[in-house]
Amino acid sequence: MSKEINIGLVGIGTIGSGVVKILNKNKELIEKRTGISINIKKVCDVKLDNAKELGLKDEQLTKNYEELINDKDISIIIELIGGYNPAKDIILKALKAKKHVVTANKALIAKHGKEIFETVKENNVTIAFEAAVGGCIPIIKSIKESYAADNIKRIYGILNGTTNFILTKMEEGMSYSEALKKAQELGFAESNPSFDVEGKDAAQKLAILASLAFNANITEDIFTWGITKLNKNDIDYADQLGYKIKLLGIAKNENGEIELRVHPTMLPKNHELANVKNELNAVYIIGENITKAMLYGKGAGQLPTATVVLGDVIDIAKGKNDIFYFKDIKAKDINKIKSRYYLRYLAMEKPGVLAKITKVLGDNQISIAAVEQKEINKETVPIIMTTHEATEENMMKSVKEINKLDIIKEDTVVIRIENIS
Numbered sequence: 388m389s390k391e392i393n394i395g396l397v398g399i400g401t402i403g404s405g406v407v408k409i410l411n412k413n414k415e416l417i418e419k420r421t422g423i424s425i426n427i428k429k430v431c432d433v434k435l436d437n438a439k440e441l442g443l444k445d446e447q448l449t450k451n452y453e454e455l456i457n458d459k460d461i462s463i464i465i466e467l468i469g470g471y472n473p474a475k476d477i478i479l480k481a482l483k484a485k486k487h488v489v490t491a492n493k494a495l496i497a498k499h500g501k502e503i504f505e506t507v508k509e510n511n512v513t514i515a516f517e518a519a520v521g522g523c524i525p526i527i528k529s530i531k532e533s534y535a536a537d538n539i540k541r542i543y544g545i546l547n548g549t550t551n552f553i554l555t556k557m558e559e560g561m562s563y564s565e566a567l568k569k570a571q572e573l574g575f576a577e578s579n580p581s582f583d584v585e586g587k588d589a590a591q592k593l594a595i596l597a598s599l600a601f602n603a604n605i606t607e608d609i610f611t612w613g614i615t616k617l618n619k620n621d622i623d624y625a626d627q628l629g630y631k632i633k634l635l636g637i638a639k640n641e642n643g644e645i646e647l648r649v650h651p652t653m654l655p656k657n658h659e660l661a662n663v664k665n666e667l668n669a670v671y672i673i674g675e676n677i678t679k680a681m682l683y684g685k686g687a688g689q690l691p692t693a694t695v696v697l698g699d700v701i702d703i704a705k706g707k708n709d710i711f712y713f714k715d716i717k718a719k720d721i722n723k724i725k726s727r728y729y730l731r732y733l734a735m736e737k738p739g740v741l742a743k744i745t746k747v748l749g750d751n752q753i754s755i756a757a758v759e760q761k762e763i764n765k766e767t768v769p770i771i772m773t774t775h776e777a778t779e780e781n782m783m784k785s786v787k788e789i790n791k792l793d794i795i796k797e798d799t800v801v802i803r804i805e806n807i808s
């Protein structure tokens with residue numbers, strides 16, 4: 388006999404509509420496969436036109452979320468409105484009313500996870516949020532369940548579909564703005580695309596993954612650089628040097644000290660992550676026991692994301708009752724992090740230019756690995772350098788000094804190089 392589960396859905400936008408579409412099509416299949424019969428008891432949103440178009444009946448619709456929370460028949464609330472408010476209120480009230488919650492709300496989990504997980508514990512219910520990170524990739528389940536017996540050491544993630552799409556299209560010859568426009572048309576970008584291109588969306592997702600992988604309360608803001616300063620030249624130079632540029636979320640746990648950062652990163656061309664294209668996301672995990680694993684798939688989009696929302700509903704209906712365990716761990720000071728660097732200067736074409744730049748680097752203990760300048764008959768020329776390992780502190784100090792030199796005509800572009808083993 389199937390187990391009947393009544394759900395309340397808050398938010399009938401892109402992903403919420405996807406949940407209804409999938410249930411309209413696959414409800415019986417889900418029931419046969421899992422023994423769970425999922426019924427949409429009530430849907431709440433400020434606009435309900437979508438819901439009517441999807442065949443939901445008037446008695447299933449409301450603009451008042453309290454109706455879902457007070458409904459004794461509803462055992463799981465799905466929150467898909469996103470943002471902080473009123474999503475936080477809805478989730479906390481649902482948990483306090485002893486309802487399980489499924490959400491795709493990365494911003495809320497990243498910022499208010501601690502309070503939400505405490506409320507989960509106090510009320511002996513659970514929360515699942517697979518769709519918050521990596522679209523349809525089951526990365527949270529992998530970290531929390533499949534790899535629960537391991538010590539995860541490092542995570543490298545392509546966590547934002549929009550920026551990966553832009554970087555891929557730039558490799559193919561499109562300009563940055565053309566590629567961003569296309570990503571918006573295809574519906575990958577956040578309503579405010581600066582969240583994507585400035586790396587904030589990836590940073591929220593990285594915070595969630597790192598907190599689960601390292602059992603850490605991530606309280607600091609993650610060091611975040613976006614892709615807005617990159618241009619086609621950087622992509623071409625990277626290619627010549629044997630690298631591809633990806634916006635990576637990087638989390639490392641070295642002897643209990645956590646390093647977290649999001650920035651454009653040069654990866655060896657033959658690395659698996661370097662070949663993740665378009666809006667696809669991928670997470671590369673290094674653990675003591677598993678050694679390495681890479682999960683890869685659509686990081687955005689209606690049906691891929693709605694599918695894992697329903698996967699969470701099915702897990703909870705089957706009795707999954709996740710617990711969340713976190714310690715206060717301080718993240719490493721970004722200034723102390725070591726990396727190799729790519730630098731692109733726009734400099735005057737005149738005697739002594741290289742000497743001035745290399746003096747600043749040398750004075751800051753930075754060793755140059757390679758230099759390239761093409762013969763171009765112009766007043767200003769790009770100069771490309773890669774360095775050996777240096778601290779972030781020394782590099783930022785050098786770049787600041789170099790940008791002030793009279794021979795430098797634009798802010799220097801800095802890209803960190805990561806050789807992922």
Ligand code: HSE
Nearest residue numbers: 547548549575577687
């Ligand atoms: N704007 C996000 C992205 C959507 O581009 O990946 C999924 O979180």
